[in-house]
Amino acid sequence: MIVKQLSVFLENKTGRLNDVADILGKAGINMTAFSVADNSDFGILRVIVSDPEKALEVLKSNKFAVSLTDVICLHAPNTPGSLSSILHILQRENVYIEYMYAFSEGKGANVIIRPDKMEAGVEALKNNKIELIAANDLYRF
Amino acid sequence: MIWNETVECMSREEMRKLQGIRLKRVVERVYHNCEPYRKRMQEAGVSPEDIRSIDDIVKLPFTSKKDLRDNYPFGLLSAPMSEIVRVHASSGTTGKPIVVGLTRNDLAVWEESGARCLTAYGLGKNDTVQVSYGYGLFTGGLGAHAAVENIGGTVIPISSGNTQKQIMIMHDLGAKALACTPSYALYLAEALAQSGYPREEFQLEVGVFGAEPWTEAMRKDIEHKLGIKAYDIYGLTEVMGPGVGFECECQNGTHLNEDHFYPEVINPETGIPVAPGEEGELVFTTLTKEGMPMIRFRTRDLTHLIYEKCECGRTLVRMGRILGRCDDMLIIRGVNVFPSQIESVICTMEEVEPHFFITVDRVNNTDTFEIQVExxxxHYSDEMGKMIALKKKVAHEIQSVVGLQPDIKLVEPRFLERSEGKVKRVLDKRVFKND
Structure with missing residues (x-):
């Protein structure tokens, strides 16, 4: 299902990532998953947290460039070929993936996808009986 | 060798007399042919009758780069368009360039000035000169070109760029001299070392370098790497272009062709001329120009003048090294860049804050030009592609105004200093005073 992802613009400077982790930790916000996209002078931190609205607020008040982005979170079996079958579904519907990241635990894996067409993406996955994770369930991990 | 001994070795007294006669003539020209100059003189309460000798020059009002911009493109012409045979331009302070118009006589004066330079470097009619300055609106290429033709030398009008071809032509055609910016000379030196051509197969002996500030250390580096003698050639678009001044074999200051381009050094705060030899802002009056004469044009360059006769035999006044500027203009890879240009671009873009910080450095002998923007x-995106596209857009917009592509660095919000007063927006790490 659609969940809110926190996107933070970070300069490539020592300690900047830790600043974010520290602020969120002190605010009692848990991180479920994150990834960093980077180039030579800046990075974009994408993170799924337990309380996106609150995280947005505390980071903003600490002068971070931060926004909330809609992403899809789905659950897939942790078996060979399972990611491929999901990507096939999206490909068939011409849903382009801006970026994605995943985290597995034991038998299952959670995949975060940022598609270019959100509704079409969700629809296609649902029609193919892919297990989508609701925000509330995800934040409880 | 001296091209025009009569003028270049003239006694100070004779020179001042000549300058006085020419000053009177050019003041009459602008007063009667150019409205902005006439108005400015009337406001200052000075008329052409008040100019009787070169000493009277101090009565005349100054001209600034702003005046050229305000009267863009042709408002400061003192000759009818029918007499203008060529235009040149350099970047101005806010997007619009500064345009100058030249008459046939102006071109002749330029050629004469250029010939004096090349002759001082030991070049003559038997020599081939590769002109690797850009040809076009920039004065470098066509200015150097005409100078070579005037001394009867052979010019290779190759213009800038395409380094491999530059090396091949230089090798095959036996260029004795290379005319380009000193930083390109260093770049070329490295490329030449890797080209596979043995050094002894080149005829190269002389470098004619200008259009950007350079140091003694850089000169030594070029001379060592290229195995040549490197000379400074000085010029600025508003006054003429390359040929306003040149170094002789003594390399003890830059001789100014003061019978055409009269230099003064003033206190930049008060506008009052400093005592001879003291440092201040360099001001030029073009004594013979017809198209767009400059009356007491403030260059903003800081230097001093040396009036003693040079060991080379020339009496032409010498200018010391330029020690900096009294405005915020930067010269990056030979291009004039004003922070106000960057500001004018940044302020019109909705994606970025109206704050920026410019860092200029010299890495591997090439100027770097970085601008931090918030x-x-x-407008922050979670997608890398969009952020990179934004970087490119800002770089492109700035390039279209400045003529030089900056390296844009996106920074976090409120990273850049804010202040109601004067904010430091430039860091120039290059060292030009290490002589």
Whole structure:
């Protein structure tokens, strides 16, 4: 299902990532998953947290460039070929993936996808009986 | 060798007399042919009758780069368009360039000035000169070109760029001299070392370098790497272009062709001329120009003048090294860049905050040009592609105004200093005073 992802613009400077982790930790916000996209002078931190609205607020008040982005979170079996079958579904519907990241635990894996067409993406996955994770369930991990 | 001994070795007294006669003539020209100059003189309460000798020059009002911009493109012409045979331009302070118009006589004066330079470097009619300055609106290429033709030398009008071809032509055609910016000379030196051509197969002996500030250390580096003698050639678009001044074999200051381009050094705060030899802002009056004469044009360059006769035999006044500027203009890879240009671009872009910080450095003998900008809230994206596209857009917009592509660095919000007063927006790490 659609969940809110926190996107933070970070300069490539020592300690900047830790600043974010520290602020969120002190605010009692848990991180479920994150990834960093980077180039030579800046990075974009994408993170799924337990309380996106609150995280947005505390980071903003600490002068971070931060926004909330809609992403899809789905659950897939942790078996060979399972990611491929999901990507096939999206490909068939011409849903382009801006970026994605995943985290597995034991038998299952959670995949975060940022598609270019959100509704079409969700629809296609649902029609193919892919297990989508609701925000509330995800934040409880 | 001296091209025009009569003028270049003239006694100070004779020179001042000549300058006085020419000053009177050019003041009459601008007063009667150019409205902005006439108005400015009337406001200052000075008329052509008040100019009787070169000493009277101090009665005349100054001209600034702003005047050229305000009267863009042709408002400061003192000759009818029918007499203008060529235009040149350099970047101005806010997007619009500064345009100058030259008459046939102006071109002749330029050629004469250029010939004096090349002759001082030991070049003559038997020599081939590769002109690797850009040809076009920039004065470098066509200015150096005409100078070579005037001394009867052979010019290779190769213009800038395409380094491999430059090396091949230089090798095959036996260029004795290379005319380009000193930083390109260093770049070329490295490329030449890797080209596979043995050094002894080149005829290269002389470098004619200008259009950007350079140091003694850089000169030594070029001379060592290229195995040549490197000379400074000085010029500025508003006054003429390359040929306003040149170094002789003594390399003890830059001789100015003061019978055409009269230099003064003033206190930049008060506008009052400093005592001879003291440092201040360099001011030029073009004594013979017809198209667009400059009356007491403030260059903003800081230097001093040396009036003693040079060991080379020339009496032409010498200018010391330029020690800096009294405005915020930067010269990056030979291009004039004003922070106000960057500001004018940044302020019109909705994606970025109206704050920026410029860092200029010299890495591997090439100027680097970095600008930090803050992205406006709401324009940060979670997608890398969009952020990189934004970087490119800002770089492109700035390039279209400045003529030089900056390296844009996106920074976090409120990273850049804010102040109601004067904010430091430039860091120039290059060292030009290490002589």
């Amino acid at each position: 992205v406006k809230e709401g």
